[in-house]
Amino acid sequence: MKFALITAILLSSIGVAHAASADKGQALVEKANCASCHGAGLNTPILPAYPKLAGQYSDYLYYALKAYKVGNGNAQYGRNNAVMGSQVQTFTDADMHDIAAYIATLPGNFVVKK
Numbered sequence: 479m480k481f482a483l484i485t486a487i488l489l490s491s492i493g494v495a496h497a498a499s500a501d502k503g504q505a506l507v508e509k510a511n512c513a514s515c516h517g518a519g520l521n522t523p524i525l526p527a528y529p530k531l532a533g534q535y536s537d538y539l540y541y542a543l544k545a546y547k548v549g550n551g552n553a554q555y556g557r558n559n560a561v562m563g564s565q566v567q568t569f570t571d572a573d574m575h576d577i578a579a580y581i582a583t584l585p586g587n588f589v590v591k592k
């Protein structure tokens with residue numbers, strides 16, 4: 479029992495225990511209106527300083543969101559950005575997994591043809 483509990487805590491702390499739901503993620507992304515900066519389909523940002531997100535790997539997206547939430551008080555891991563820091567404050571860990579799972583499904587075009 480104790481072992482199971484510890485295992486569950488460890489797994490949730492590295493983000494494995496939650497089965498991400500892209501549907502829930504979509505609802506969260508629409509509610510927060512992430513597209514107001516990251517653009518239609520989260521693939522056409524309104525400014526070049528705003529990253530394209532569509533199609534990015536969900537693991538990367540999750541860790542990016544988590545890093546904004548942790549903030550740069552944790553210099554090893556956190557990201558210090560006032561805009562994104564305020565966006566993610568209300569999200570739970572599960573929310574961030576769901577959002578990442580959803581964004582990863584969106585068609586994107588990171589690579590610009592040269």
Ligand code: HEC
Pocket residue numbers: 506507510511512513514515516527528529530531539542543557558559561562565577
């Ligand atoms: C007011 C504008 C704005 C809104 C709204 C916004 N973002 Fe952002 N987002 C930014 C900016 C600017 C950056 C780049 C910040 C930096 O330099 O670290 C960014 C970065 C990100 C990144 C990191 C991308 C990478 O490649 O590392 C993710 C993931 C992200 N946003 C997701 C979201 C999600 C999900 C939402 C909605 C909940 C959202 N954003 C809403 C402006 C915004």
